[in-house]
Amino acid sequence: MVKRIKPFLWRYGPLLTTITIFILTYFIGSRMYPAMQKPQVFFNLFINNGSLLLVSIGMTLVILTGGIDLSVGGVLALTTAASAALLRDGASPAIVLPLMIVMGIGFGGLLGIIIQYLKVQPFIATLMGLFFARGMAYIISLTSVTITDSVYKKLALTPIYIPFFQKTYIYLPTLVAPIMLLVAIYLLFFTRFGRTIYAIGNNEQSALLMGLSVSRTKIGVYAFSGLCSALAGIVFSMSLLAGYGQFATGMELDAIASVVMGGTSLSGGVGNVIGTLFGVLINGTIVSILQFNGTLSSWWTRIGVGVLTLIAIGIQSLFHIRKNHS
């Protein structure tokens, strides 16, 4: 029995660490503020962090190939600004929503092509994407554009009551992130695409020599991240019913922090999206603890996230060292 448990622990150690940290944080929070024990507070984590979760899912796939995508926050802001402007000018949501999704996929795919065929470092290429997308959002509108479209409002404010819990609900757009999480899990663990992602992350050269479609997969991964960012933009614009180029500044780094906290190695090939989910939840828990406290200032969020990232990484690097020794 012990023989079986030990490898399991070593294999899933980083993931279990993240989950433990999340449970501990939430537990401490709910001991300090009993109101946090309400199930609604837990579901609020998903309502408030839907777009961060979406962005982080895309980021996880990119980081698994050994790349990085800094453009996510920019694409998110561009999506909100573009959709708000289109809706203001009288376009129908039935056109706007698919258009935004196509734009996100196209933007990500283009970055992937630049990275793959021009041999540009992902950091630089996606940095350009960030500047470009945010700049475009500002060119569309220098001020915040409110969304008054009735379909958008209806979609945004439809509550879905959770069975078995009383008076507990989420909104319709909240569902997008969990669905994409399932899609990402399916892609990563049950398709050739996912296998190739891990192979590229571990060693791109040997993946290429094995005859895997490296370039197609890499472009696909960036396109997927673009799709996630566009969806995040839609969710974001629905929750605020506005579009603005300044939305979600620095979200790319929050997403990277969440991914890293979730046990994904930045050098690629190690990690999974389930860890990312808990990374995002930890981030959200810290924010809601601070909100419950009310007297602590917002900068403690940043320090708290930093310290927890440090702890998570410290424990994970112990696992990696141990793995390398054995």
Add this chain to the structure above:
Amino acid sequence: MKNISVLLKRFRESRLFWPVIAWVLILVFDAIVEPGFFELGIIDDPVYGKHLYGNLIDVFRNGAPLMLVAIGMTLVIATGGVDLSVGAVIAISAAMGAVLINPALGNELITNDILTKNATNTPLPLIILAGLAAGTLCGLWNGLLVSRARIQPMVATLILMVAGRGIAQLITNGQIMTIYYTPYFWFGNGYILGLPVSVYIVALVFVVAWVLVRRTSIGLFIESVGINSKSSFYSGINEKNVKLIAYAFCGFCAAIAGLILSSYVHSADGNNNGLNYELDAILAVVMGGTLMSGGRFSLLASVIGALVLWTFTVTIYTLGVPANALLAAKAVLVMLVIFLYSDYSRKWINRIFERKGSQHGEAN
């Protein structure tokens, strides 16, 4: 004639070629579109005396912090790492300076008339030392995480990047602190012999860094660690300390930049001091031809890279483009850089030059 072509070839193959070409291109663009760009005048300032003014001076004065950060970042990137925390370190050192100046330190109620008194709580040298020490400490922390704890550089510095702005706000108690102490403004606004003080600071730091890396063996160590950290370790280089020095120096440079920036804008704001400097600095270094994977580097090329970025920024402003649209313009610049630096275009340009060269040889 042959000498010139040899010199030309050497220049074309040197690291300085691309950034200088980019800079010249932007300046030529300015000369055509905005002929007034190069105008220099002498103004008699009541506070700082006679000095030069004009767009070019602005480029150097406003670009000084970025140049400083780029110098530090070059060394870090050359070791194969990256420092994402420079923006936060700028905010920390700025906050440090502002808090020490603030005459109402502690829990005293800060009223306007205490603040507007042209007074300081601590002597100026101590303020500078404290700011620099804070920055260097941040750099050391990054260096320890990277070299001793073996955390990937991007993650290790990400921690301070996220937490650093929080720490800066903690220092200033969440307020945007306005500074009312005239001697402190000298760093960002003063002039020596008609040129901005910050230019001299950049020159000084550059010379110190250059002597450090080119006249001692540290530069070679940094390059060898960047090319292959493991083999440098086996050949007897203390790669841990080399990395530590690089990060500490980067923190030091960012701290100077923070002092200059806060003295320039007369305030310290934990959220906005040095915003996006990490990305701009990395961009400047990459424009200078240093690879993100580490190895060979050139300090001068990075400084010129920073100069290119700021000349571009000032150009965009003189054209009357709104500040917010600057990002889109910057994206176009990065796109150009990407295309110019990609293997295809390099080969293509080399081929053009070589064909010309061979024809030249035949003619001789």
